[in-house]
Amino acid sequence: MNFIAGLWTIKEFLNCLNLFESLATQTNPNRLRTELISTRIYMVLMTIAIVILALFTALENTTQSINIQNPSQDTFDRYYSEYLTRLQSEYSTTFQCSCSQIEIPYRTFINITYKLHPVCSSVFVSHSWINLLFSPDMTYYYPIDFRSSGNGQFQLLASLCLFANQALNNAIDDFLSNFLLSPLTLSSASFKNQSEANAEFVKTSTISTFRRLLNLVRDTSLVNGLQPAMQTSSMELLDSYPNGTMEAYPYSTIWPGDYNSECFCGLTSVCYEQAAFFDEYAYETQGVFEKSDSLENVTGFLVGCYAFDALLNSSLTCFFDSICLSNILTYFPTINITGDDILNINQTHFEPNTTIENLAKNLFIEDWSKETLFSAYYAKCAPALCTYTFTERNSFLKVLTTLLGVYGGITVALRMCIPYAVHFWRNRKVGNPIQRNRGGFFLAKSDKLKCSVFSYYIATSSKYTEHDEDSNN
Structure with a gap:
């Protein structure tokens, strides 16, 4: 029963959620109805936009390039080992170092x-x-x-x-x-x-x-x-x-x-x-x-x-x-x-x-x-610059950063467009205006009544919960 009650609470919360609440909401039931519809459309579009953007960013490959100046032999070996590991994956990768001395006598190594x-x-x-x-x-x-x-x-x-x-x-x-x-x-x-x-x-x-x-x-x-x-x-x-x-x-x-x-x-x-x-x-x-x-x-x-x-x-x-x-x-x-x-x-x-x-x-x-003697060869080669380029999928942090970066823009765009679109849609000139106004009025009054009852239920439940805790204490 608690689970069902919890689901009902969530449902009613979403039904009464109003992200576009204004002062006219208290006196104008039609305005409340418009705001509730706008909120639901906003939530759906925002969810779709975030999911699509998250999937696109997560599946996108990015190429990174690292330049290493005068690498030591240990540094060279470390990057080359990483290069070999990445080479086994499906992503492209390159690792090149240019020798400062091209001709090296065999006798030295x-x-x-x-x-x-x-x-x-x-x-x-x-x-x-x-x-x-x-x-x-x-x-x-x-x-x-x-x-x-x-x-x-x-x-x-x-x-x-x-x-x-x-x-x-x-x-x-x-x-x-x-x-x-x-x-x-x-x-x-x-x-x-x-x-x-x-x-x-x-x-x-x-x-x-x-x-x-x-x-x-x-x-x-x-x-x-x-x-x-x-x-x-x-x-x-x-x-x-x-x-x-x-x-x-x-x-x-x-x-x-x-x-x-x-x-x-x-x-x-x-x-x-x-x-x-x-x-x-x-x-x-x-x-x-x-x-x-x-x-x-x-x-x-x-x-x-x-x-x-x-x-x-x-x-x-x-x-x-x-x-x-x-x-x-x-x-x-x-x-x-x-x-x-x-x-x-x-x-x-x-x-x-x-x-x-x-x-x-x-x-x-x-x-x-x-x-x-590889060490002798490397000392003669003495690479001045190494370039390590690799391609990989975006990390979770990259995806999260991208979402946070565009979230504000999407929110502003949806908040600006959705209320006007819903208002225009609800006031379109179709059918009998008197009948449409009456239907909209009754739906708006019904929504307002449901939300009032839900608010009273939440307030009463909170009061009883506090009273039970005081009694137990």
Whole structure:
């Protein structure tokens, strides 16, 4: 019942609400009727206007722009983080900072280090090892004997390591001497990705150049038919004539082939044999290298028509094995090296049986690390001005401020227009004037009576409420 009574009270309050009350209201019922109608129209139009304006303002997007002078790195990171957050929304946003220095040397903010295969820093590419492999009698050994081929092949291996190291150093130095063109300040993530991509390109381009050089050296040796000093691809044989003259002519060597066949170095360069130690001599071969029982094998190492080609197809398997290395060292008693000088398999990600060609095609690189310093880059860039522009929906405070700003204007306009419009509408010349005046008079008297009763009811209720409170006290 209290709820229903409350609703009735609100209804009657709205029915009797008069925002245009004047002195004539007490004596002129028609004027009261006009004022009540004007009040109701005013309330409806005001509500509609406020709702429409509130919705329009709340749904409207506004663009804001913030300029930051000489931002620190922390300030830049904070605004950029906010920019990324806003970028995920449906509203447009931009954040740009102009570098005061556009050309920034890579050397100031990036450092590249690398590590080569352990063989390139081992004793096996040192002058002491290579010199001790040399023997004045090496030409008397069987050409596929390691004592004959080992010195030349390890010289080539040392040269490959040296050239790879020089190529990497030169490429890195050239790269670090170049400049990063950065008219706009890069974010830390973009800076890192771009710098590391450029550093990685240095690696891949240097490897590609080195591979082309390897192929050039190999093809030059094969196409030109260069004769090795150890006469592994061809030999100069002497032929005597009855008149006592002699003539030397080249004779292509013959190697053991697959399935008991023969391999001719004059036709192909892919004639290989396991490097080993033999109890035979060069003059016994006559250019034909037959399979013989070896005294000891050098696992993974090959000899062939050309030392360089055979080296590329060899592996360093034996030099990761202390037993294999110790067996080799028994044939070089003057070498001050032990089986403990083997290559450490834990220092490489390559398998021991990886061919030297695959190592060389990767420039013997074990590790390639890039260290970028965004703080150093930002200090060189030194942005003088950053502009942060973003679009967003109006906040509640913005909507409220807008409503308060136009409320006064809407109120004045409605208060000026509505009473005249209602008065004009009620006094329009339609129908019987006497009947219209009588109807309006009775409606006005009825409204006045209702409002008087409602006022009396409110006053009586308030009086009883105060009396009940006094009684309770």
